[in-house]
Amino acid sequence: MPPILQRLQQATKMMTRRKILLLVLGCSTVSLLIHQGAQLSWYPKLFPLSCPPLRESPPRPKHMTVAFLKTHKTAGTTVQNILFRFAERHNLTVALPHPSCEHQFCYPRNFSAHFVHPATRPPQVLASHLRFDRAELERLMPPGTIYVTILREPAAMFESLFSYYNQYCPAFRPFLHAPEAYYRAGEHFAMFAHNTLAYDLGGDNERSPRNDAAYLEGLIRQVEEVFSLVMIAEYFDESLVLLRRLLAWDLDDVLYAKLNARAASSRLAAIPAALAQGGARWPLRPLQRHLLAPRGARAGAARGSPAPSPPLLRRQAGSEAGCADPHQTASAVAAQPQGGQIMGYDLPGGAGGAGPATEACIKLAMPEVQYSNYLLRKQKRRVSVRARPEPVLDNPPPRPIRALPRGPQGP
Numbered sequence: 001m002p003p004i005l006q007r008l009q010q011a012t013k014m015m016t017r018r019k020i021l022l023l024v025l026g027c028s029t030v031s032l033l034i035h036q037g038a039q040l041s042w043y044p045k046l047f048p049l050s051c052p053p054l055r056e057s058p059p060r061p062k063h064m065t066v067a068f069l070k071t072h073k074t075a076g077t078t079v080q081n082i083l084f085r086f087a088e089r090h091n092l093t094v095a096l097p098h099p100s101c102e103h104q105f106c107y108p109r110n111f112s113a114h115f116v117h118p119a120t121r122p123p124q125v126l127a128s129h130l131r132f133d134r135a136e137l138e139r140l141m142p143p144g145t146i147y148v149t150i151l152r153e154p155a156a157m158f159e160s161l162f163s164y165y166n167q168y169c170p171a172f173r174p175f176l177h178a179p180e181a182y183y184r185a186g187e188h189f190a191m192f193a194h195n196t197l198a199y200d201l202g203g204d205n206e207r208s209p210r211n212d213a214a215y216l217e218g219l220i221r222q223v224e225e226v227f228s229l230v231m232i233a234e235y236f237d238e239s240l241v242l243l244r245r246l247l248a249w250d251l252d253d254v255l256y257a258k259l260n261a262r263a264a265s266s267r268l269a270a271i272p273a274a275l276a277q278g279g280a281r282w283p284l285r286p287l288q289r290h291l292l293a294p295r296g297a298r299a300g301a302a303r304g305s306p307a308p309s310p311p312l313l314r315r316q317a318g319s320e321a322g323c324a325d326p327h328q329t330a331s332a333v334a335a336q337p338q339g340g341q342i343m344g345y346d347l348p349g350g351a352g353g354a355g356p357a358t359e360a361c362i363k364l365a366m367p368e369v370q371y372s373n374y375l376l377r378k379q380k381r382r383v384s385v386r387a388r389p390e391p392v393l394d395n396p397p398p399r400p401i402r403a404l405p406r407g408p409q410g411p
């Protein structure tokens with residue numbers, strides 16, 4: 001082979017080796033960038049057209065208008081506290097009762113928009129006790145408001161309510177063993193002894209499922225129609241997952257501390273089976289049972305979703321708020337004026353809120369009445385209506401608190 005051809009062949013071989021080397025180097029560099037590039041600060045500049053992270057669907061804006069029907073002894077105070085804190089963080093107006101209605105919207109009267117303090121109108125959030133009246137609430141709340149409520153297994157709910165009143169009136173106890181002898185339908189506050197939840201939902205608490213199944217079916221249909229979500233106290237965290245999805249809120253928005261929980265010592269050992277099971281002659285829980293089963297199942301289905309466990313949600317709430325571990329004790333009465341029966345929280349830094357106990361931490365554990373009063377003062381200041389005289393109701397409601405002694409927390 002002529003020398004010129006030999007040199008040409010050598011040069012070609014070298015070129016090929018160099019090319020292979022370059023190719024290997026190039027591949028390694030690209031692979032390194034793909035695998036490690038995300039951690040390098042210059043990565044986005046090198047790949048300005050890289051794909052955004054995958055999302056299931058575009059995030060929805062948080063829903064800001066919510067009416068929560070706070071039923072009795074169903075963990076409603078815990079939900080109310082979540083809503084109050086959300087409203088504060090987002091500068092929303094919370095509907096609050098006129099002082100002459102106490103901290104409930106003149107319960108047990110049917111709700112009326114007149115019971116709402118003018119400084120808290122028009123509201124975006126409503127979460128205080130009331131007897132449901134759809135037309136009146138729709139008159140008050142903006143269009144697009146989402147309606148939510150909460151129920152609890154009726155016997156447990158009744159035991160909680162009964163124990164609450166029993167502490168003020170031990171004479172109630174014989175009622176448990178002979179309810180028919182003592183119960184007077186239509187008497188003031190009779191609804192606390194007979195189908196309270198049906199009454200709270202705006203229904204007739206005297207109707208029995210045996211004698212009036214059609215009525216109850218109609219009531220259930222109405223409830224299904226109005227409420228986008230019926231939470232279940234026994235599935236509290238699952239219900240919160242559903243609430244969070246419904247309202248497109250963040251996880252932080254539904255962190256909570258369990259409020260209004262009784263110490264074990266104040267629980268009744270047992271309530272008579274006839275009451276608990278709703279016997280034929282004393283149907284304690286007609287409506288509730290109908291609602292509970294399907295709703296409970298639906299809430300149970302949410303267990304499949306990544307719901308943090310209750311202790312985690314609570315611990316997380318504590319650390320988020322700056323009170324590392326809100327410690328619940330029966331002796332911590334600072335935040336719970338009712339005393340030993342209801343468990344309070346030992347806040348770090350002491351009861352007065354001094355020291356490291358932040359405002360957020362105190363709000364997390366703040367009882368209903370104190371939080372409502374605080375919000376009312378704040379909202380009054382905000383709209384500067386303090387100078388205006390309080391409108392006098394033409395037909396002032398009865399003052400249930402005097403009629404039936406109870407603590408400032410209310411049932």
Ligand SMILES: Nc1ncnc2c1ncn2[C@@H]1O[C@H](COP(=O)(O)OS(=O)(=O)O)[C@@H](OP(=O)(O)O)[C@H]1O
Nearest residue numbers: 072073074075076077078160236259260261262411
């Ligand atoms: N997160 C959570 N999960 C389950 N249960 C909970 C929760 N928060 C509060 N509770 C229980 O709810 C009962 C108090 O209900 P309310 O706050 O609605 O009472 S009230 O009507 O406002 O007085 C009260 O029930 P009892 O302890 O049986 O009385 C609380 O323990």
